[in-house]
Amino acid sequence: MATLVEPSKQIDTKAGLQEIFSSIQGEGPYVGKRQVFVRFNACHLHCVYCDTPQRPAALQCEVEAIAGSGEKILIENPMTVAQVSEWIRHFALASRHHSVSFTGGEPLLYTAFLKELLPEVVPILPVYLETSGTQPDKLLEILEWVSIIAMDIKIPSATGEPMQLENHKQFYQVARSRETFVKLVVSSKTTVDEVAATCDIVTDKHIPVIIQPMTSLLTGENTVPPAKLFELESFLSRHFQDVRVIAQTHKMLSIL
Numbered sequence: 001m002a003t004l005v006e007p008s009k010q011i012d013t014k015a016g017l018q019e020i021f022s023s024i025q026g027e028g029p030y031v032g033k034r035q036v037f038v039r040f041n042a043c044h045l046h047c048v049y050c051d052t053p054q055r056p057a058a059l060q061c062e063v064e065a066i067a068g069s070g071e072k073i074l075i076e077n078p079m080t081v082a083q084v085s086e087w088i089r090h091f092a093l094a095s096r097h098h099s100v101s102f103t104g105g106e107p108l109l110y111t112a113f114l115k116e117l118l119p120e121v122v123p124i125l126p127v128y129l130e131t132s133g134t135q136p137d138k139l140l141e142i143l144e145w146v147s148i149i150a151m152d153i154k155i156p157s158a159t160g161e162p163m164q165l166e167n168h169k170q171f172y173q174v175a176r177s178r179e180t181f182v183k184l185v186v187s188s189k190t191t192v193d194e195v196a197a198t199c200d201i202v203t204d205k206h207i208p209v210i211i212q213p214m215t216s217l218l219t220g221e222n223t224v225p226p227a228k229l230f231e232l233e234s235f236l237s238r239h240f241q242d243v244r245v246i247a248q249t250h251k252m253l254s255i256l
């Protein structure tokens with residue numbers, strides 16, 4: 001579990017961040033769009049395909065001072081709302097960006113911070129929230145400033161964690177008032193019965209449903225056989241109008 005600035009210890013308008021940088025969205029229906037990324041530290045889940053829970057506390061945030069350069073400077077954590085909004089403005093002035101992706105970790109662990117930051121961000125760029133989709137009450141606190149929600153549905157055979165069916169159901173009912181898509185990271189062991197939970201969670205049939213094959217933490221390569229992807233896609237396409245299989249493309253491009 002990442003242990004940085006835990007929610008209960010947030011200092012007013014400060015939060016512990018891992019990174020702020022400019023890159024290209026590598027997942028989901030907005031793949032290929034230039035975004036500013038603001039990556040928070042902590043997460044309450046422990047998905048086996050993610051390295052966030054094992055990361056030590058970041059005492060400094062890595063900030064890409066020149067958009068797209070990959071060169072980072074270190075800023076002391078925790079960072080203030082004013083610091084983060086200024087960096088977002090800096091990137092927006094340097095190059096045209098589609099939106100700001102708030103990612104993690106789990107951004108919704110930082111709602112006290114986001115309630116002050118997001119009103120500053122909205123006049124600069126739209127807010128794109130990447131979330132585990134498990135904390136509906138937290139989403140409600142910041143919903144008014146969010147334009148796009150990338151909601152995970154956590155599949156046990158991929159995450160190694162129990163299915164959070166009720167949390168996902170409640171979360172989707174809050175999220176559906178905004179532009180929302182759902183993303184299922186699947187493994188070679190994922191079954192049709194598992195992905196069928198999507199039918200109980202997502203009550204709108206036009207919502208994009210993204211199947212994302214799990215990639216190797218070491219090589220970044222797809223670990224799911226094509227036959228499995230076709231099986232899961234065929235099932236979900238019988239229930240939803242817009243099902244897509246999209247791998248993580250930023251790893252193919254060797255970008256952040």
Ligand code: SF4
Pocket residue numbers: 043044045046047049050051052053104105106132
């Ligand atoms: S919810 Fe996201 S950040 Fe948290 S452990 Fe899972 S993949 Fe990592």
